[in-house]
Amino acid sequence: MFQQTIVIKPPYSFQRLLHRLEFHPDPQLRIERESNTLHRAFRVGGQPVLVSLRFDGSVEEPLLHINTHAALTPARQAELLKLIRHSFSTDVDLAPLYGHMAENERLRLLAERFRGLRFLLDSDLFGSMVRTILGQQVNLAFAAALTDRLLTLAGDVLEDEQGNRYLAFPTAEAVARLEIPQLRELQFSQRKAEYIIDFARAVVDGKVDLERLQSMTDDEVIACLTPLRGIGRWSVECLLMFGMGRPDLLPAADIGLRNGIQLVYGIDEKLSEAQIRSIGEAWAPYRSYVSLYIWEAVGAMRRGEWQTDI
DNA sequence: GGCCAGGCTAGCA
């Protein structure tokens, strides 16, 4: 058993995270609303560990209580804490972002409306890349269904004392052992099946060194991964944002972001990728977070939770 | 039934 409390850099809005999770389901998370707690399995030292995360305090004084039933060595404890800090973006300083967004009326309203919203990052790069590939072109609900099926097929299953089941994301080795027909049965397209198995085998073979990506610039990571079949620029940009937490990415090919920019900026005509990048230049060096807030805005507008007349 | 989803590849000019 291991317990620890993390002081999160304010502001942090757990309610915004929960709200986002309603529309961006994560098959790995179990949400316990009444106690502000998330449960999920993290892979620590290669082994899946069940972790409870209880959010406490307030948006301006946020705390996170971590609890595991399994005993962990000090090294594993440190590894888990690092994973959690990364996943929940607990150390990101939003003040410079908000200062930047305050200079533009449209962005200022976004920052105000979604104050405390942060990225929930993937806890491993392999899983992040696979989820991104599964998310190509299809809607988010179907992408989540495919992820769930892959987890059930190849992931590690943990169970708590209440009988709740948790799935740890499969390792590259486990996905590399899969064959295409197994995934086709689960409604994966031929291409998605090929792409993720090929990627897993490249990781296992050492043709792709995920650890080495950490020391590369964004452009170097893009240049390194886009030669792989099934991985285009959008996918690497998503890996950099949602897997590595890099702050200044703009996935201009993203249909949701494109729609969001049109809504937020009140533009009627369809924007080209070049136009999106041009608009986004003003958001540097915080393009990832502005993108997140725009994604959130387009969802809120579509659901009728928010409207703005700017 | 048509169109759209947090795209990518291969083929072609």
Place this chain on the structure above:
DNA sequence: TGCTAGCATGGC
């Protein structure tokens, strides 16, 4: 270099 058909499926 730039454009486009085809891919597979679910939801509205």
